[in-house]
Amino acid sequence: MTDTVRNTLLFAVVFGLIILSGFFQGWNNAMFILNMGLISAIMALGVNLQWGFAGLFNVGVMGFVALGGLAAVLVGMPATPGAFAAGGPGVILALLLGAATVVAAVFTMRRMAPGRNRGLAITAVLIVGFFAFRGILDPSVELIESVNPAQTGYLGGLNPGTDETYKQNGWIMLIAWPVGGLLAAGAAWLIGKVALGLRSDYLAIATLGIAEIIIAILKNEDWLTRGVKNVVGIPRPVPYEIDLQNSAAFVDRAASMGFDPVEGSTILVKILYAILFTIVLLIILWLSHRALNSPWGRMLRAIRDNEIAAEAMGKDVTKRHLQVFILGSAVCGIAGAMMTTLDSQLTPGTYQPLRFTFLIWVMVIVGGSGSNLGAILGGFLIWFLWVQVEPIGLFAMNILTSGMAEDSALRAHLIESAAQMRLLTMGLIMILVLRFSPRGLIPEK
Amino acid sequence: MDFLNAIVALANYVLIPGIAYGSQLAIGALGVTLVYGILRFSNFAHGDTMAFGTMIVILMTWWLQSAGVSLGPLPTALVALPVGILGCIGLVLLTDRLVYRFYREQKAKPVILVIVSMGVMFIMNGIVRFIIGPDDQSFADGERFIISARDFKNMTGLEEGLGIRTTQLITVITAIIVVALLFWFLNKTRAGKSMRAYSDNEDLALLSGINPERVVMLTWIIVATLATIAGVLYGLDKSFKPFTYFQLLLPIFASAVVGGIGSPIGAIAGGFVIAFSEVTITYAWKKVLGYLMPESLEPSGLVQLMSTDYKFAVSFVILLIVLLFKPTGLFRGQAT
Numbered sequence: 074m075t076d077t078v079r080n081t082l083l084f085a086v087v088f089g090l091i092i093l094s095g096f097f098q099g100w101n102n103a104m105f106i107l108n109m110g111l112i113s114a115i116m117a118l119g120v121n122l123q124w125g126f127a128g129l130f131n132v133g134v135m136g137f138v139a140l141g142g143l144a145a146v147l148v149g150m151p152a153t154p155g156a157f158a159a160g161g162p163g164v165i166l167a168l169l170l171g172a173a174t175v176v177a178a179v180f181t182m183r184r185m186a187p188g189r190n191r192g193l194a195i196t197a198v199l200i201v202g203f204f205a206f207r208g209i210l211d212p213s214v215e216l217i218e219s220v221n222p223a224q225t226g227y228l229g230g231l232n233p234g235t236d237e238t239y240k241q242n243g244w245i246m247l248i249a250w251p252v253g254g255l256l257a258a259g260a261a262w263l264i265g266k267v268a269l270g271l272r273s274d275y276l277a278i279a280t281l282g283i284a285e286i287i288i289a290i291l292k293n294e295d296w297l298t299r300g301v302k303n304v305v306g307i308p309r310p311v312p313y314e315i316d317l318q319n320s321a322a323f324v325d326r327a328a329s330m331g332f333d334p335v336e337g338s339t340i341l342v343k344i345l346y347a348i349l350f351t352i353v354l355l356i357i358l359w360l361s362h363r364a365l366n367s368p369w370g371r372m373l374r375a376i377r378d379n380e381i382a383a384e385a386m387g388k389d390v391t392k393r394h395l396q397v398f399i400l401g402s403a404v405c406g407i408a409g410a411m412m413t414t415l416d417s418q419l420t421p422g423t424y425q426p427l428r429f430t431f432l433i434w435v436m437v438i439v440g441g442s443g444s445n446l447g448a449i450l451g452g453f454l455i456w457f458l459w460v461q462v463e464p465i466g467l468f469a470m471n472i473l474t475s476g477m478a479e480d481s482a483l484r485a486h487l488i489e490s491a492a493q494m495r496l497l498t499m500g501l502i503m504i505l506v507l508r509f510s511p512r513g514l515i516p517e518k
Numbered sequence: 519m520d521f522l523n524a525i526v527a528l529a530n531y532v533l534i535p536g537i538a539y540g541s542q543l544a545i546g547a548l549g550v551t552l553v554y555g556i557l558r559f560s561n562f563a564h565g566d567t568m569a570f571g572t573m574i575v576i577l578m579t580w581w582l583q584s585a586g587v588s589l590g591p592l593p594t595a596l597v598a599l600p601v602g603i604l605g606c607i608g609l610v611l612l613t614d615r616l617v618y619r620f621y622r623e624q625k626a627k628p629v630i631l632v633i634v635s636m637g638v639m640f641i642m643n644g645i646v647r648f649i650i651g652p653d654d655q656s657f658a659d660g661e662r663f664i665i666s667a668r669d670f671k672n673m674t675g676l677e678e679g680l681g682i683r684t685t686q687l688i689t690v691i692t693a694i695i696v697v698a699l700l701f702w703f704l705n706k707t708r709a710g711k712s713m714r715a716y717s718d719n720e721d722l723a724l725l726s727g728i729n730p731e732r733v734v735m736l737t738w739i740i741v742a743t744l745a746t747i748a749g750v751l752y753g754l755d756k757s758f759k760p761f762t763y764f765q766l767l768l769p770i771f772a773s774a775v776v777g778g779i780g781s782p783i784g785a786i787a788g789g790f791v792i793a794f795s796e797v798t799i800t801y802a803w804k805k806v807l808g809y810l811m812p813e814s815l816e817p818s819g820l821v822q823l824m825s826t827d828y829k830f831a832v833s834f835v836i837l838l839i840v841l842l843f844k845p846t847g848l849f850r851g852q853a854t
Contacts, residue, residue: 130629132636203823271841273629274560278771279841282834285768289827427643427764431636438633493647500640504617507634 080446080515087453094461101336104343106460111350112412114452117436118357118445119404124434125443125517126370127397128377130273133264133280135429136287137402140260141253141409142419143291146298148249149307149414150230151239156220157228163213164228164296167206174202217296227299232308239308246310250353250410257406258399260287265398269391284430291421298419305418311345314338346415353411354449357404361445373397374443405433427496432459435503441513450515458502459495466494519676524809526678530667531805536790536797538686538755541693544789545748546766547773548700548782549741555717555780556737557618559631564745564770566642569763570609571746572753573650575602576657583659591661591684593754602750606742613638614738622734639764646760655758658685678805685754696747697786700740704782709736717780765830769796772833776840778847787848792833800826 440451
C-alpha cells in the first residue's frame with residue numbers, strides 16, 4: 074500500500090466517522106464537529122510548525138489562541154461611544170510609558186557596567202516606571218469602565234458601525250483573523266526574544282506561564298475585554314439564521330430540498346463557515362508545505378536534528394528559532410480568532426490549558442510530528458474523539474452498570490463521572506501512540 | 519502602638535500566609551527537583567500526582583469521619599495521610615513500570631519524557647476527576663484556630679488581630695520534619711548517598727555498582743510521599759480542587775527552577791522566594807502603611823501592586839529574571 078493510498082484511507086475513515094455521527098446525532102452536530110475540527114487542524118499545524126519542524130517545545134498555545142480571540146473583539150465590535158474620549162488617551166499614554174520603562178531598563182542594562190550600581194539603577198527605573206504606569210492607567214481605566222458598565226464598559230473595537238448597525242459589517246471579521254495572527258506574532262516575538270535561548274524544558278515552563286498571564290489579562294482588564302463579563306454578539310462573516318428564515322427565496326429552496334427553514338438555515342450557516350475555514354486551512358497548509366520543502370525548511374530540520382552541527386555550518390540557530398516560533402504562534406492566533414468568530418463571543422473564563430494547549434499537543438503527536446497532513450488528521454480525529462468520548466462513555470457506563478440496582482450509589486456515581494472520561498482517554502491515546510507508534514499516524518517522510 | 523499594630527497586621531496578612539504557602543511550595547518543588555535530578559526530566563504530572571495522593575487522603579478522611587474517628591483539635595486527615603502516601607506510591611510505581619521505564623531503557627531524550635509526562639498528567643487528572651469529581655472539596659476538621667484574631671485583640675489590647683490557623687501551624691511543623699528527614703536520608707544513609715551519586719554522575723555511579731532501578735524506585739517513593747504531603751497540606755490550608763492542583767504546577771516549577779533545579783536546598787529557598795513575592799505583590803498595603811505613615815501622608819488607594827489574579831505573573835517574572843541572569847538558579851543546580 075503506497076503512502077498516498079494509506080493517507081487517503083486514514084482521512085476517509087475520519088470523515089466517515091464525522092458523517093456517521095451526522096446520521097446518528099443530526100447534521101447540525103456533525104457540522105459543529107467539522108468546523109471545530111478545521112480550527113483544531115489549523116492550531117495543530119501551528120504547533121507542528123514549531124515542534125515538528127524546529128523542535129521548539131511551546132506549551133503556551135492557549136495564550137496565543139486567546140490573543141486571536143482578543144483580536145476578534147478589537148476588530149469586530151463597534152467602538153463604545155464616549156469610552157475612548159473618556160480614557161483612551163490615558164490608557165495609550167500609560168501603555169507607551171510601560172513600554173518605555175522596559176526599554177529604558179534594557180538600555181540601562183546594556184550600557185552600564187555589571188555590578189551593584191547597575192542593579193540599583195535598573196530597579197529604580199522599573200519601580201518609578203511601574204508607579205507612573207499605574208498612576209496614569211488606573212484613573213483612565215476607571216473612566217472607561219464607568220461608561221455604561223452593564224452593557225459595555227470597555228473600549229470596544231474598530232467596527233465602523235454603531236451599536237445597531239455593526240452586525241451588518243460582518244466582512245470585518247475576515248480582517249480580524251489575520252489581525253489575530255499579528256497579535257499572537259507580536260506576543261511571540263516578545264516571549265521568543267526573552268525565552269528562546271533557554272533549554273527546551275525551561276522554554277516549556279516559560280510558555281506555560283505566559284499563557285496563564287495572557288488569560289489573566291483577558292480576565293481582569295475589563296477596559297479591554299470586559300473581563301469575565303464576556304463580550305457577546307461579535308459579528309460574523311456569514312448571514313444570520315434569522316435573516317435566512319425571513320427570506321422567502323431561502324424558505325422555498327429549503328422546502329424543495331426537504332429541510333424545514335430553521336434546521337436548513339442553521340446548517341447552511343455552518344456550511345458557509347466550513348467553506349471559509351477550509352480556505353484558510355488550505356492556504357496555511359500550502360504555505361507550510363512549501364516552507365517544509367524549501368531550503369529554509371531543510372535548514373530548520375537540520376537545526377532540529379543537530380543544533381551544534383547546524384551552528385558549525387554557520388546557521389543562525391537563535392534567529393531561525395525566533396522566526397519559526399513567531400510563525401507558529403501566528404497560525405495559532407489566526408485559529409483563535411476564527412474560533413471566537415464561530416462562537417460569536419469571547420469568554421475568557423473558558424480558556425483552559427488542558428483543552429487549548431495539551432489537547433493540541435495530543436493532536437500533533439497522534440497525527441505525526443513533522444508532518445503537516447498528520448497534524449491535520451490528528452486535529453480532526455482527536456477533536457472528534459474529544460466530543461464523542463462523553464456520549465460513548467455514558468453509553469458504556471450504562472451498559473456496564475445495567476446489572477446493578479437502579480438506586481445503587483455506585484451506579485449513579487459511575488454514570489455521573491462518565492463525563493470525566495475525556496481526559497483519561499486522551500492521555501491513554503497519547504501514551505499508547507508515543508509507545509507503539511512514536512512517529513504518529515502519518516509519519517514524517 | 520501604631521508600629522506594633524503595623525507589625526501585627528503585616529504578620530497576619532503577609533508573613534504567616536507566606537510561610538505556610540512557602541512550605542507547601544517547597545515540599546512540592548522538592549518532588550519536582552528530585553525527579554529532575556535522578557530521572558532528568560521536568561515532570562508535568564507532578565501537580566496531578568499531588569491531587570491523586572490528596573484525593574485518597576480525602577476519601578479516607580471521610581470514611582474515618584463516618585466511623586467516628588477523630589484527633590480532637592487536629593484534622594483527621596493526618597490519620598489518613600499514610601494511606602494516601604501508600605496509594606500514591608503505588609500509582610507512581612505502576613506508572614514508572616508501565617510508562618517511564620520503557621523510555622529509560624531506550625535512553626530517550628529528556629524532551630520525549632516531558633511529553634510522555636504530559637500524557638501521564640492527562641490520565642492522572644482524568645482518574646482524579648473520575649473518582650472524586652471536578653468540584654471543590656473541603657476536608658479540614660478539628661479546631662480551626664490556634665489563636666483567633668479576636669482573642670488576640672482581647673489579649674493584647676491592640677487594634678489589629680493576629681490569627682493563626684491550625685492548618686498553618688501543622689503545615690510549618692510538617693514541613694520542618696519532612697525536610698529534616700529528607701536531608702538526613704540524602705546525606706547520612708547509604709541509599710540516600712547512592713541517590714546523590716547517581717544524580718551527580720550516572721556513569722560513575724553505575725561503575726561503583728549502584729543499581730539504577732533501585733535508585734529510580736527510591737526516588738519515586740520519596741517523590742510520591744512528598745507530593746501527597748504537599749497536596750494534603752495545601753488542601754487543608756485552602757481547599758481541594760483538581761484544577762487548582764494542576765495550576766500549582768507553575769509556581770512549583772518556578773520554585774524549583776529559581777532555586778536551581780536538581781538542588782534540594784534550592785527548591786526550599788525557591789519555594790519561599792516565590793511564595794513571599796506572590797503574597798507581598800498582591801497584598802493591599804493600605805493598612806500597614808496607614809499605621810506607619812503620618813496621617814497627612816496616608817495612602818488613599820489600596821496600595822496593591824497587582825490584583826491577586828496576577829499571582830502567576832509574579833512567579834513567572836521572578837522565574838524569567840533568574841533564568842536570564844543566573845540560569846543555574848540561586849543554588850547551583852544542574853544546567854545542562
